[in-house]
Every structure is written in C-alpha cells, then in structure tokens.
Amino acid sequence: MTHKPLLLLLAMTLGGCSLISEYKRPEAPVPSTFPEGAAYAARSSGNTAQIDWQSFFKDPAVHTVVDLALVNNRDLRKAALNVDAYRAQYRIQGAALLPEVGIDGRAGRSRTPGDLSSSGHQATTGDNGLQVGLTSYELDVWGRVRSQDRSALETYLASEDTQRSVQLGLVANVAVAYFTWRTDQQLLEVTQSTLQNYRHNLELVQAGSEAGTASDLDVRQARTLVDSARGQVYAFTRQVAQDENALRLLIGTNIPASLRASDLDDAVLSEIPAGLPAALLQQRPDIRAAEHQLIAANANIGAARAAFFPSITLTGGVGTASSRLSGLFDSGSESWSFVPQIHLPIFNGGRLKASLDYAKIQREIEVSHYESVIQTAFREVADGLAALGTWDEQIASQRDLVRTSEEYNQMAQQRYDEGVDSYLALLDAQRQLLSARQQLLTDRLAQITSQVQLYKALGGGWSAPQTSRDVAQQ
Template identity: 35%
Template sequence: MKADLSSSVLRMLAAPTILALTLSSCKLVGPDHSVPSSETAASYKNGSNDFSKRLSTNWWKVFGDSKLNSLMGNLQSGNFDLRAAEARRNQAYAVLGVNRSELFPNISAQGSAQRSRSSENDRAGSFGGAQSYYNQYNIGASLGYEIDLWGRVRRLVESGQANAAAAEVSVDQVRLSLQAQLARNYFAMRFLDSEIEVLREALDTRNETLALATDRFKGGKTSELDVARAESELASTRAQLVSLEAPRASLENSIAILVGRNASNFSIAPSAIKGGAPRVPAGSPAQLLGRRPDVFVAERRLAASSAEIGVAQAEFFPKISLIGSGGVSSVNSSNFLNWSSSAFSVGPQVDLPVFQGFRRKANVELAVARHEEALAGYQQTVLTAFADVENALASRRGADKEISAQADSIKAARKSFDLSDARYKEGVSSYLDVVDSQRELLNARRTEVQARGRAFEATVQLIQALGGGFSR
C-alpha cells in the first residue's frame, strides 16, 4: 500500500512535467544573434603580411630577459586585479547557474506532525462537542514549473551563457593588459638604467677633463675660466644623473604593485639593455579580430544584449505555469499512509498582466537601446583594434629609423669630441670646443638609448594590439 501511494503521487506530478517540457520546445521570440560584418583591409599601412603563426601565450619570452620572465610568473600568482577579474568570471557563471535553474521544475517536499488543542469556546458552540486534543500528520510534495512557450527562460539562459563567456575572456583581457603594463614598466626602468650608465661614463670623462683643465691652469697654460667650465659641466652631468633616480624608483614601485608585492620590500638591481628589440610580425588585418580578447568580449556582450530583447518581448505573452501538489494527511497514524488519506491538486496557471503602465513596452525599448549600445561598442572595438596595430607598427618603424640616425650622430659626435679634446691638449683649440663636443656626444648617446626604449615599448604595444597569445 505504501509503495502504491508513493508511485501514484510521483505519476501525478511527472506526467504534467513531461507535457510541460514538450510544450517548452516552441520557437523563441526575439532576434537571433549574428556577428556583424566589419570593414577590413588587405594589409596594414605600416607592416607586411608575414605572420605565420600565433604568438606564444608566454609572448614576453621573445625578449630573452630572465628577470622579466620571473616577474611575469609573479604577476600571474600575485596580482590582485587579476584575482578580481577571476572573481567576476565566477560571478557570471553563478548567475548562469541561477538562470539555468528556471529550465527545470521547482519541486519541494513538506512533512509535519503536530499535536493541537482546540479552544473550549469553540467546543462549547459546536453540536456534540469536540475532542480537545488531537494529532495531525502531513506529508506532501509540490511542483511549480513555467512552461517556456515563448522562450523567455531559454533567452535568459542564452544571455547568461554569453555573459559568462565574456567574463571568461575578460580574465584573458585583463591578464594581457597587466602583462603588457608590466613589460612596458620593466623596459622603461631598464632603459633608465641604460641612461644612468651613459651618464656615469660621461661623469668619468668630465672628471678626467676637469683634472686636465686643473693641471693646465696650474702650469699656466690656460685660464681659471676653463676650470670653472669643467666644474660646471661635471655638476650639470651629476644633476642629470640624479634626476633619473625618482622616475626609476616610481617604475620599480609600479612593478611591485603589479606582482602583488609591498613596494617597501621590493627592489630590482639596475641592469642596462645593450641590444635592440625583437621583431614581431603583424600578419594581415583579416587575422586580427579572432586574436583580440576585447573583440571577443564585445561580441559576447552583444550576443547577451540580443538575447535580453527576447526576454523582454516574451513578457507580452501569457506566462503559463504548471502548479501541482499532492500528499497524505490524517489525524490518525494508523491510517496515515492509506489511499484514503491522499489528496492532490494539479493544473495550469496563466498570468497575463493586462495593464502595467506600459512597463513591458518600456522594457523592450530599454533592451533594444542596450543592444544598440553594445553594437556600437563592438564596432568601435573593432576599429580600435586595427588602429592599435597601425599605431604600434608606426611607432616601431619610427623608433627604428631614429636608432639608425642616432648611430650616425653618435659616430660624428664622438669624432668631434676626440678631435677637440686632442686639439685642446695640444693647446691649439679652446676649451669651449671640448665642452660643446662633450654635450653633443652625451645628448646623442642618451637619445639613442631613448629611441631603443621606444622600440621596445612599441614592440610590447604591438604584441598587445595583436592579442598576445590569446586564442579562442
């Protein structure tokens, strides 16, 4: 008898559920998402189509810098902005789980056993009196399920899936941005180290020149003015050297934040960079959109907004739900599980708000406007992607040309200094010629270091513009 009662209750609830799931396969209302077409080009203005493969996910290794490799590992494990992005991704998946739950029936079970006493006044007013104490036993189950005839729930899930995919790739987007920022700060600091090295070499030269001017003055071969000029040049170079200390410290502290370290306990030993930046081919514009995480995120946000239009439009149609409940109830435990104690109810519930002050119409307009905003955002992201690559290629090309020009400038300035220094030592040239040639050589060397720094920065910029090692 107990088994028969249980199976009867389950059949009572299961049959309508199967019917509801069958009805829920109707066509969805609202637009279906499609990726908008985008204007592209055959090639970049400032590059060649020589891209043969994707960049590695560990793209920074193309620079061959072991310290940078170590810092990138620390960023992955210690950066708090990256952790926040991962938390946002988890939130998006949790929201998707909530949305998916509406695809299934909401089934709950209840049970109670109560001992009650009736009011004496109630008993006095009833014919024949009534028992003052009695028991009540109940076991039951209830079901509620929205029959998704118009696709409101499925569109809601579609939106959640798109948002979750966007949040997943947003982690890659944030990671790439942080990695690029770390690389830029690192190379900016290293090229300050290179400038500092140049200035220290210039200090040594100026100390030698000051010693020479002092000796010549003591020997009566020149005036005290040459000594004063030599001291002035030495002090000026020392001041230039000191002026680079604060920017370097600031970059070092920025790196500490990126790798999740306290700046007070973090330091990087100085080290100059001698070589040039590696070459990173850009490929063709047609390859770009599939390799940019921000483009993928924008496209998924657009898909989510498209699904939200369907959710809003479904509110115009009746909301049909299947409501059912069943169980057993008795005041005696002896017949509690008998069929005669069973009770149930089952049937559809239709909800169609007749008038809500045009709220549903406004919700559709809101969803459409948000979709238009997402579409504009996607198209803007696409255009920005192409411009980012073009800007990086132009910056790298300009830096390379400047490096080449500065190499000639250094060669000419060094020759000028050697000649003026030799002529001054022979007493046939003014010390002003030495001062001018020293300044020209120092400026040329510093400018060449700065140009190489810009080449490294442009390379990092290009890698980021190409999407790093992102692959989806």
C-alpha cells in the same frame, strides 16, 4: 494523474518556441587590411596568432617578473573572481529551466472552543502530511527563461574574455615596466660614468689654470658640465627608485634579488612580421567580450518580448496525509494536488512596452560599443605597425650619431690639448656625446615598448575561448 504525461508532452512541444532575434555580427567599421605607405614595412605572410607571451619575450628576467605578476597581482585576482561570480550567476539562471522538486512535511494541532464547535463541545484536532512536489515551475512556452539563460551565459563568457584582456594588459605592462626600469638604470650608469670624466677634466683644467695654460673661463665651462651631470644623476637615481616601486606594485611582491639584468641591445623580443590581416583583430579578448555583451543584449530582447505573452506555472505534489502522525502511511492516506496557473498581462501602465524599448536601446548601445572597440583596436595595431616599420632605421641613425659624437669628442679633446681650439668646442662635443648616448637608450626603450604594445594590440596570441556550446555541456 493520467493527464501528467500529456502535460509534459505539451510543455516539451511548446518549449521549442523562442522570441530571440537572430543574431548577426555587425560589419566591422574598419578596412579589411591595415594601412600601407612609407611608415609601414613591406608585406609578408607572417602570422602571430599562435605566439604566446613566453615565446614572444626572450628575456628570462621578463619571464620571472611576469610569472610573479600572474600569481600575485590583485587586479588579475579580482578579474578571476569576477569570472567565478558570473559563472555562479549563469548556473543560478540555468536552474530556472528545470522544475524545483522538494519534500514538504507538516504537523499541526489546533483546539476549537465549544461555542464555536458545531457539536457544542470543545475539540482538539490534528493535521499531519508529507508531500513531494513541484514548486511553481514555469513552462517556458515563449522562451523567456531560456532568453535569460542565454543572456547570463554570454555575460559569463564576456567576463572570461575580460579576464583574458586584463591578463594580456598585465603581461604587457609588467614587461614595459621592467624594460623602463632597466633603461633608467643604464641611463644612470652612463650619466655617472660621464660625470666621472667631467670631474677628471675639471681637475685638469683647474691645474692648467694654475699653471697659466687655461683660463678662468675654461674652468667655469668645465664646471657647468659637472654641475649639469650631477643634477641628472640625482634625477635618474630618483627615477630608478620609482620604476622599482611601480614594478613591485604590478608583480604584487618584492623583486627577486637574483634577477638577472638585461642588456637592451640584445634581441629581447621575438620579431613581429609586417603585412598582418585585419581579421587578426577578432582574437583580441576585448573585442570578443564586447561581442558576448552584444549577444547578451540581443537575448534580453527575447525575454522582454516573451513578457507580453501568457505565463503558465505548475504547482503540484503527491504524498500522504492523516489526522494522526502514526497514520501517515496507513492505507487510504494517499493525497495529491495539481494546481496549474496562467497569467495573461492586460494592463500594466506601459511597463512591458518600456521594458522592450529599453532592451532594444541597450542592444544598440552594445552595437556602438562593439564597433568602437574594433575601431580603437584597428588604430592601435596601425600605430604599432607604423612604429615597427620605422624604429629600426631610427635606431640605426642614432647609433651612427653616437659613433660620430665619439669621434667629434676625441678630435675636440685633441685640438684643445694642442691649443688649437678653446674649451668651448670641447664643451660642445662632450655635451653632444652624453645627449646622444642617452637618446639612444631612450629610443631603444621606445622601440621595445611599441613592439610590446603591438603584441598586446594583436590580442597576444591566446587560444580561442570556449564557445557557448562548450560551456553548456559542462
């Protein structure tokens, strides 16, 4: 027992050794700035890093459906449970750094026949004991256990960022689903209103045909507009129902009946400034998760290297023993044991070398994955910035087209009423007006969707996750 402090000191001294390679973040395989050109807005000094989704989405209806999704969506719930599972695994692995102390008690009786006894007489003996001790505690001399603990920690942190990525994607998907639902509702309303006008014009043309002021050709042309619009009404009715089903699936519950309808012409989103630095990509949770997985793979190399070196295991205990249960605590019944073991691998058929090679390959795989995630993120943001720099002008052009189409329709109607032009000119004007109105709604939805996707591509502005040190202190 006098050597116990010396052994503990030796264990603490050797425990500082680690075979984990120094981690260096790979260089990002993308430019330091996003593209510039005709498709991109002029640079500004804006920063979206601190904008949360509640501030980004100005529409109260979006807040309502997103809040419901964050509570009820099953995919997000599964991601949260995965975080809990990886946290438990990290705690399990971390427990290996500490000695396991237990209390073992035993009580036994045995009978020895006379022909086997040295005295020639049968004998009944007892064996009782109570001991407190260590259970196969491995001295982490080469850092194998600490490498595994670091790997488990980084895997847990990666699961946290994966959950944030799922949450960010859910917020964006719910918002896009809601705006799509509202757009199709407005498309249905516009088409239904136009169908009523077409039917009214058809009645007037039919009356004119009976009075001899309109031809049968005019009647057929007017009816083609009615039939076409009727088909579109059914198509948009179906689409609205399917949009509602999709939104209900995302939020995980029924859509509130009191949900206020949004006007997509309003400013439903906060403005995203142009000229953002590529460094903002580092706040994306999927990139952070990929880096945590890379660090975990790097730690696994340390564990694989440590397996080549001797492992030292301590087993020992102190307690009391007696042949009689009543004598366990009598004077002189003290007992102790100390069993250090060392294992030195000599031949294992190349298993340890193959394990180290595998760990190194896995690290290279994670490096490629990390770089691929960054490249994908860069492309998504660049596409979003290109959309940000062009959609305003495209929407303005489409609004002008709607106004021009309305004027064209009015003039064509007047010239047909005055008998100057045939119904064919009015037919063309009415078709163009409906198409222009529908295209304006579709373009506005595409603009909103691109801005939501850009917000998602920028990482959503969530606060930075906990560091390894923060978690280790909990």
